[in-house]
Amino acid sequence: MSLFSNHMNSIHVSHHKGTAASESVVMPVPEKVYISMSQHIGKPCTPLVKKGDHVKVGQLIGDVDAFISAPIHSSVSGEVVAIEDNRNAMGGTDTFVVIATDGLQEPFEGLQIPVCETREDFIKAVRNSGVVGLGGASFPTHVKLDPKNIDEIDTLIVNGAECEPFITSDHRNMLEATDDIVSGIKLIMQYLELSKCYIGIENNKPDAIAKIKAAVADMPGVEVTELRSTYPQGAERVLIHETAGKTLHSGELPASVGCILSNVTTIMVIGEYFRTGMPLVKRNLTVAGDSVTNPGNIIAPIGTKYYDLIEFCGGYKSEPKKIIAGGPMMGRAQANDGGVVVKNTGAVLFFDEKQAAASRSTNCINCGRCHRACPVGLMPKEYAKAYKKGDAQRLKDLKIMECMNCGSCSYVCPAKLSLAFINTLAKDMVKGAGL
Ligand code: SF4
Ligand code: SF4
Incomplete structure (x- = not known):
C-alpha cells in the first residue's frame, strides 16, 4: 500500500508492556556519571568545564555555537574527574565529561524560571x-x-x-x-x-x-x-x-x-x-527484558551507566545475550552494559538467551511480507540486495531515503533479517555517493 492511499500499513506486534503499572522510581545518583557532549542531531557540544572543576545540578557544562544544537547540563553535583573520548550507543565516538558525584545533588545557583514575552x-x-x-x-x-x-x-x-x-x-x-x-x-x-x-x-x-x-x-x-x-x-x-x-x-x-x-x-x-527552571538533567526510562531481576521505570541522572541501572534493578537474573538501547524495533544493539543514559534513552533492554535467539537470521525466502508491512510501501528485500551489491543508484531509485527505520519489515521477516538496520547503512551509502 502506498503512502498516497487513505490507509497506511501497520502490523501487530507483541506489546510486552509488563512495566506499564510500575511507577517511576528515582534511583540514587551513581558514583560517577559520564555525560556525552553529543546528545542531539547536529554539531556536538564543546565541554565548558575542565578536570578538577566542581559542578552543580543544572550547571551548563557543554555548548556550541551552531544553529542545530542544544546545550548540555550537569545531572549531578560533584567534581569533574576526566574529559575523555569513548564509544557511544550508535557505535561512534563521543567526548564525555566524567563527574565523580558528591551525593549532595546541590542545584546550581544560577537557575531561573524563564520569563518570556515574545x-x-x-x-x-x-x-x-x-x-x-x-x-x-x-x-x-x-x-x-x-x-x-x-x-x-x-x-x-x-x-x-x-x-x-x-x-x-x-x-x-x-x-x-x-x-x-x-x-x-x-x-x-x-x-x-x-x-x-x-x-x-x-x-x-x-x-x-x-x-x-x-x-x-x-x-x-x-x-x-x-x-x-x-x-x-x-x-x-x-x-x-x-x-x-x-x-x-x-x-x-x-x-x-x-x-x-x-x-x-x-x-x-x-x-x-x-x-x-531546572534544565534537562534526568531521564525517565524503562529497564526491561528477561535478564533483569526487577524490571521497571527508573528516573536516572543523564550519564548513568547501564550497569548502574541494572544494579538498581536488583542485578541480572540471567546473563544478558542482547542489550538494546531503545526498543526492539528501532533501538540499537549494544556491545555490553557499559553504555550510558543520554537525553533520548527511553529504554534499555536486556534480553536473555531465549529472547535474543528469536533474532537469529537465515536466507530470504522471497515471501514479500516486508513489503506488505511497510507503512510507506517500500521494498526492503530489494534494498538488502542492492546494498550487498553496492548499488547506490538502485537504492535511490527505489526510494530508500523515504525509509523511516520503523523496523516493521525486520519484525515480520520470517528469515529474521535485520532489514531496517541494512536500510540505515544503505541510506549512508546513498549519501556517501552524493546522490
Ligand atoms: S524500516 Fe523502512 S523499509 Fe522497513 S518497514 Fe519501516 S519504513 Fe518500511
Ligand atoms: S520478509 Fe524477509 S524473507 Fe520475506 S521477502 Fe522480505 S526479506 Fe525476504
Whole structure:
C-alpha cells in the first residue's frame, strides 16, 4: 500500500508492556556519571568545564555555537574527574565529561524560571532547557518549534503513542506528570499561536487516555485521538495521518502540512523547565527484558551507566545475550552494559538467551511480507540486495531515503533479517555517493 492511499500499513506486534503499572522510581545518583557532549542531531557540544572543576545540578557544562544544537547540563553535583573520548550507543565516538558525584545533588545557583514575552523569548528558553526530541530523534526542540513558515502552522501534534514494544516511560509520564505535559502544550500553543492540538495515544493505554482527556477537557482546540494499538502509530507520517488526517508526501516535513510534532515526554520537560527552571538533567526510562531481576521505570541522572541501572534493578537474573538501547524495533544493539543514559534513552533492554535467539537470521525466502508491512510501501528485500551489491543508484531509485527505520519489515521477516538496520547503512551509502 502506498503512502498516497487513505490507509497506511501497520502490523501487530507483541506489546510486552509488563512495566506499564510500575511507577517511576528515582534511583540514587551513581558514583560517577559520564555525560556525552553529543546528545542531539547536529554539531556536538564543546565541554565548558575542565578536570578538577566542581559542578552543580543544572550547571551548563557543554555548548556550541551552531544553529542545530542544544546545550548540555550537569545531572549531578560533584567534581569533574576526566574529559575523555569513548564509544557511544550508535557505535561512534563521543567526548564525555566524567563527574565523580558528591551525593549532595546541590542545584546550581544560577537557575531561573524563564520569563518570556515574545515567541523569540520562548524559543530561546526552550534552547536553554537543553531539550531535544526525547522520543528517539534527538532533534533540538527549539529548532523544531521555529520553522520558517511559522505563519502557516496551526496544529501541534503530541506523540503519546509509544508503539514500541517493552517501553512504558511515556505512558508513566502521561500518568505521573500530566500537569507538566498540559502546561507544556499550553506554552507551545500560546507562543506559537496554534489553534489546534491533537494528542495521539494508543488505545492500549486507557488510563493515560482518561487522565489526559480529563486534563485537557477545558482547553479549546485540544483533543485526544485514540490510536489503534498497531505498529508504527508513533511514526511521524502515520501519526499526522491518524490524528490530523493529513498526508505527508515524499520529502515533506510536518511544517509543510501546517503541523509541528513533538513527543509527549519532550513536552513534559518544557512544562517542567518553565515550572522549576531546572534544565534537562534526568531521564525517565524503562529497564526491561528477561535478564533483569526487577524490571521497571527508573528516573536516572543523564550519564548513568547501564550497569548502574541494572544494579538498581536488583542485578541480572540471567546473563544478558542482547542489550538494546531503545526498543526492539528501532533501538540499537549494544556491545555490553557499559553504555550510558543520554537525553533520548527511553529504554534499555536486556534480553536473555531465549529472547535474543528469536533474532537469529537465515536466507530470504522471497515471501514479500516486508513489503506488505511497510507503512510507506517500500521494498526492503530489494534494498538488502542492492546494498550487498553496492548499488547506490538502485537504492535511490527505489526510494530508500523515504525509509523511516520503523523496523516493521525486520519484525515480520520470517528469515529474521535485520532489514531496517541494512536500510540505515544503505541510506549512508546513498549519501556517501552524493546522490
Ligand atoms: S524500516 Fe523502512 S523499509 Fe522497513 S518497514 Fe519501516 S519504513 Fe518500511
Ligand atoms: S520478509 Fe524477509 S524473507 Fe520475506 S521477502 Fe522480505 S526479506 Fe525476504
